[in-house]
Amino acid sequence: MSVRNNLSFKRIFKANDIDIKPKNGFWHELVKNKALFLMLLPGALVLFLNNYLPMFGAIIAFKNFRFHEGGFIPSLLKSEWSGFKNFEFMFATPDAFNIIRNTLFYNLAFIITCTVISIAFAIMLNEIYSQKLAKFYQSAMFLPFFLSWVVFNYLVYAYLSPDKGFINMTVLKLFGQESISWYNEPKYWPLIIIIVNAWKWVGNNCIIYLAAIIAVDQELYEAARIDGANRWQQIIKITFPQIAPVIIVMFLVFVGRIFNTDLGLFFQVPRNAALLRPVTQTLDAYIYQTLIGLGDIGMSSAGAFFQSVVGFITIIAANLFVKKIDRESSIF
Amino acid sequence: MSAQNQTEINKLGRVSRKSNFVMNLILLVYASFCIVPLFMSLAVSFTDEKMLTIHGYSFWPRNFTTYAYQFIFSMANQVVNAYVVSMIVTVAGTILSVLVMALYAFPISRKDFKYKNFFTFYMIFTMLFSGGMVSTYLIGVNLLHLKDNLWGLIFPYLMNAFWVIILRTFYRSNIPDSLIESAKIDGAGEFRIFFQMIFPLALPGIAAVALLAMLQYWNDWFLAALYINNPQLMPLPYLLYQIQVSMQFLLQNSSNIGSQAGDILSRMPSESARMAMVVIAVGPIALTFPFFQKYFTKGLTVGAIKG
Structure with missing residues (x-):
């Protein structure tokens, strides 16, 4: 009797064992946590439609796209493959070199100027005696971050307008100089673009560095003081090394995006002036103008695909470095 | 000593x-x-x-006049219209995107959720690789029907992977696991836990993301440049961009000018009216931003240092 009981018990146990296995699978999890899956659904759907479908659509760069009957997807599939033709056309244009050079040059310039200025201001904000003034400066610096690029377009124009701008009509007149036709003179624009970019971003980056500076352990400074280090020595020997991980991580995040530029800065601020294009056209501006202005799907999609791929490589590389420095800060 | x-x-x-x-x-x-x-x-x-x-332009108004504003509000109902469009897009977009992002961040912040890594990666991959502007545009127009549709100004910005990470970090660092467990033992469902516990507790983080989203919707000109041709659906920044080329754009769709159009064109305060529109577009931000600044600061520092 006992043996039989034992056997049947075992049988039940085994049967249960078999049942348990599929319960660990996806479907069981879906039923058990259906509320959590329901919460993910809207976001996952948005990402699918807005981000994943275009990834599939990126094959358009290798096609000679023509609209066929039946909508976009059938047209995409029916269009002939053209290999690397679109890329050949794009890189054969005399602008191609300029565009890539501009993209890289401006990004490098932005990385350097924004990092240096933001850190300098963050240190100053931390060092000045009056906390109230520091708050005020910080708010004022932060303001440009809140403005649309279209607003920047107008604010810059208020200074640089050839016949009404503040610089031509007031500043240059005051010094008896001739007016400058700013929107026709490419040579000034690299500097203007770099200044406008800093204007928009410095306040924002400054807050991040300031947060890092405030988080530094105060005991380190006290110990240094007892050893007789003055404030500047403390800044160089303690503040900098302590915030170095944040600086490096921010730097690498910038580097990861080195093939991307803000269309607002390069399209709105120079007012899309034709004469300025040799120095203001970056990959994003080129893709946008070729797509919307010229309606050339082949060349613009080649540009966009090129940007996606090199961007992917640089982000992965930058993230590998971030991971080495500070595990917490890597994005994946 | x-x-x-x-x-x-x-x-x-x-x-x-x-x-x-x-x-x-x-x-x-x-x-x-x-x-x-x-x-x-x-x-x-x-x-x-x-x-x-x-x-030329200067820092002090010579011959002070409010004519530019009178002109905008009486003649150019296009401006009022654009203002309404911007308001609708900003309010609806902010509410929807915050809801979508705050909900998405909750399961992936949960250590006991088996597929959290998969869904985190599903989201983060969109930060690494994109289909590019052209393919996104063609799919937006042909499959999602975003052309001349207010939805086109809202939908593409509903999910921002970086902000979802900010929210996830915020949940993780402010809400102990034990709190969720005890609520579950008491029989609360996940949605109830989310709306009655997580949402109030994570409010500072959610507010930061909401303000970032609001700013993005209010300032955006790019989506309108891609998708909007109908002047009735243009948001304020895009209208501002349009009148950079020609002030007459404002009069195209004005109903109350009729026969005297030539007269109005000659008296049109084009320069001051442009700047008046800049003031109108910046006004709400410049006036409210000192109050919101601390939430922004919070969001930025959480995202950058702990993200």
Whole structure:
């Protein structure tokens, strides 16, 4: 009797064992946590439609796209493959070199100027005696971050307008100089673009560095003081090394995006002036103008695909470095 | 340690008076550099058009007049219309996107959720690789029907992977697992836990993301440039961009000008009206931002340092 009981018990146990296995699978999890899956659904759907479908659509760069009957997807599939033709056309244009050079040059310039200025201001904000003034400066610096690029377009124009701008009509007149036709003179624009970019971003980056500076352990400074280090020595020997991980991580995040530029800065601020294009056209501006202005799907999609791929490589590389420095800060 | 020694050491705790002065000066100059251009656009918007032609833009309104604003609000109902469009897009977009992102961040913040890594990666991959502007545009127009549709100004910005990470970090660092467990033992469902516990507890983080989303919707011109041709659906920044080329754009769709169009065109305060529109677009932000600043700061620092 006992043996039989034992056997049947075992049988039940085994049967249960078999049942348990599929319960660990996806479907069981879906039923058990259906509320959590329901919460993910809207976001996952948005990402699918807005981000994943275009990834599939990126094959358009290798096609000679023509609209066929039946909508976009059938047209995409029916269009002939053209290999690397679109890329050949794009890189054969005399602008191609300029565009890539501009993209890289401006990004490098932005990385350097924004990092240096933001850190300098963050240190100053931390060092000045009056906390109230520091708050005020910080708010004022932060303001440009809140403005649309279209607003920047107008604010810059208020200074640089050839016949009404503040610089031509007031500043240059005051010094008896001739007016400058700013929107026709490419040579000034690299500097203007770099200044406008800093204007928009410095306040924002400054807050991040300031947060890092405030988080530094105060005991380190006290110990240094007892050893007789003055404030500047403390800044160089303690503040900098302590915030170095944040600086490096921010730097690498910038580097990861080195093939991307803000269309607002390069399209709105120079007012899309034709004469300025040799120095203001970056990959994003080129893709946008070729797509919307010229309606050339082949060349613009080649540009966009090129940007996606090199961007992917640089982000992965930058993230590998971030991971080495500070595990917490890597994005994946 | 003698008292004198102590004061010596305390002195080492701050920069010298001279350095303090120089730093204040530098910061003051830069701070004014950030604010002053806005004052100039304000001044120009109140300046008489003739004075602008003679003296150019300056920081003080010569022949103070509110004609530019009168003109905008009486003649150009396009501006009022754009304002309404911007408001609708900003309010609806912010509410929807915050809801979508806050919900998405919850399961992936849960250590006991088996597929959290998969869904985190599903989201983060969109930060690494994108289909590019062209394919996104063609799919937006042909499959998602975003052309000349207000939805086209809202939908593409509903999910921002970086902000979802901010929210996830915020949940993780502010809400102990044990709290969720005990609520579950008491029989609360996941949605109830989310809306009654997580949402209030994570409110500072959610507010930061909401403000970032609001800013993005209010300032955006790019989606309108891609998808909107119908003047009735243009948001304010895009209208501002359109009138950069021609002030007449404002009059195209005005119903109440009719026969006197030529007369209005000749008296149109084009320069001051443009700046008046800049003031109108920036106004809500410039006035409210001091109150919101601390939430922004919170969001930025959480995202950058712990993200």
